[in-house]
Amino acid sequence: MLQSGIVGLPNVGKSTLFNALTRTRKAEAANYPFCTIEPNVGVVEVPDERLAPLAEIGGTKTIIPAAIEFVDIAGLVAGASKGEGLGNKFLANIREVDAIVHVVRCFEDDDIIHNMGGVDPVRDIEIINTELVLADLESVERQINSWAKKAKSGDKEAQAHSALLQRIVAHTGEGKPVITMDLSDDERALLKFYNLLSAKKVLYACNVKESDLADADNHPLVQKVAAWAAEHHGAGYCPICARVEEELGELAPDEAAEYLESLGISDSGCNRLIREAYKLLGLASYFTTGEKETRAWTFRLGLKAPQCAAVIHTDFEKKFIKAEVVSYDDLVNAGSIAAARDAGKYRLEGKEYVFKDGDVALFKVGA
Numbered sequence: 001m002l003q004s005g006i007v008g009l010p011n012v013g014k015s016t017l018f019n020a021l022t023r024t025r026k027a028e029a030a031n032y033p034f035c036t037i038e039p040n041v042g043v044v045e046v047p048d049e050r051l052a053p054l055a056e057i058g059g060t061k062t063i064i065p066a067a068i069e070f071v072d073i074a075g076l077v078a079g080a081s082k083g084e085g086l087g088n089k090f091l092a093n094i095r096e097v098d099a100i101v102h103v104v105r106c107f108e109d110d111d112i113i114h115n116m117g118g119v120d121p122v123r124d125i126e127i128i129n130t131e132l133v134l135a136d137l138e139s140v141e142r143q144i145n146s147w148a149k150k151a152k153s154g155d156k157e158a159q160a161h162s163a164l165l166q167r168i169v170a171h172t173g174e175g176k177p178v179i180t181m182d183l184s185d186d187e188r189a190l191l192k193f194y195n196l197l198s199a200k201k202v203l204y205a206c207n208v209k210e211s212d213l214a215d216a217d218n219h220p221l222v223q224k225v226a227a228w229a230a231e232h233h234g235a236g237y238c239p240i241c242a243r244v245e246e247e248l249g250e251l252a253p254d255e256a257a258e259y260l261e262s263l264g265i266s267d268s269g270c271n272r273l274i275r276e277a278y279k280l281l282g283l284a285s286y287f288t289t290g291e292k293e294t295r296a297w298t299f300r301l302g303l304k305a306p307q308c309a310a311v312i313h314t315d316f317e318k319k320f321i322k323a324e325v326v327s328y329d330d331l332v333n334a335g336s337i338a339a340a341r342d343a344g345k346y347r348l349e350g351k352e353y354v355f356k357d358g359d360v361a362l363f364k365v366g367a
């Protein structure tokens with residue numbers, strides 16, 4: 001299962017957010033046999049408003065949403081790339097995740113010590129990004145000589161690596177993250193060999209005060225982070241109040257709805273954050289609905305029908321014959337499976353069909 005790592009300076013609200021995510025959105029691990037079971041890893045359901053109407057049409061009671069894992073990577077401080085704090089361990093943890101949720105403090109609270117003095121989220125972002133970029137620079141400098149040596153003997157692949165590594169050194173040497181490099185598809189393929197920290201996609205989670213939640217997207221600090229993230233990192237942002245999310249987790253659903261209303265918001269920040277993280281990971285959902293259950297299955301955008309079938313069972317990829325597919329909108333507009341069939345909305349798709357988010361599928365597989 002793909003993982004998003006929660007990182008940030010101390011005291012910005014990472015653990016509060018992790019607890020809120022994993023307590024209120026905790027997925028039933030038994031439904032997801034390949035999830036990681038460790039204390040700092042939470043399997044979290046991906047909220048999807050399409051599941052309930054679909055279950056009604058399918059006539060099933062059991063709904064199984066898609067899930068992703070969040071990892072609490074505590075303790076990153078300035079100097080981590082030089083081994084400060086538990087630097088190397090944390091950088092190694094970040095290396096293992098597929099994307100990063102970088103929590104920044106946008107709330108003032110005199111009772112909670114700010115690790116770096118006053119509240120300044122862009123400064124905080126730059127502190128952490130500098131550590132990631134420095135760690136990458138070191139790692140690339142370690143590898144560059146051996147590739148350069150091989151390149152001299154005429155090895156084409158080594159020449160490509162050597163040229164790319166030199167570009168990475170120049171780019172990270174200016175303090176810029178690898179993800180902002182302008183790379184060809186071939187170079188992107190080579191990049192995977194180095195597993196660099198600053199090449200990972202990032203979502204900036206702006207932890208705001210509860211009184212700022214109602215208009216959080218227009219909060220000056222959130223806007224500052226959003227502008228910085230877009231300009232310097234090609235990254236998105238998501239406002240959240242970790243403390244409110246934690247409190248919501250302790251309330252019954254109707255009380256939680258009332259609380260949200262009193263704060264002037266309609267949906268919890270965790271829902272938005274999870275959806276954004278899912279998108280960030282390049283993931284989408286297709287659905288199955290049958291007598292037993294209605295379920296969202298996660299696939300990487302761009303995958304073809306047989307690989308999508310393999311998400312249900314690895315055998316299905318080889319044994320794939322065809323898929324019967326209807327889009328969620330067509331099915332819901334038709335009102336029932338029979339009506340969608342009568343209206344000719346179901347399509348038979350073969351091995352080359354590229355799945356779309358919201359496809360409702362039935363696979364035909366061989367013995």
Ligand code: GDP
Nearest residue numbers: 010011012013014015016107109112241242243
């Ligand atoms: P971490 O070090 O980044 O994991 O930070 P914690 O989650 O432990 O939070 C540090 C302190 O800030 C705790 O006392 C939290 O209760 C508090 N905190 C976290 N989120 C918020 C928030 O949204 N508003 C306020 N006022 N305090 C918060």
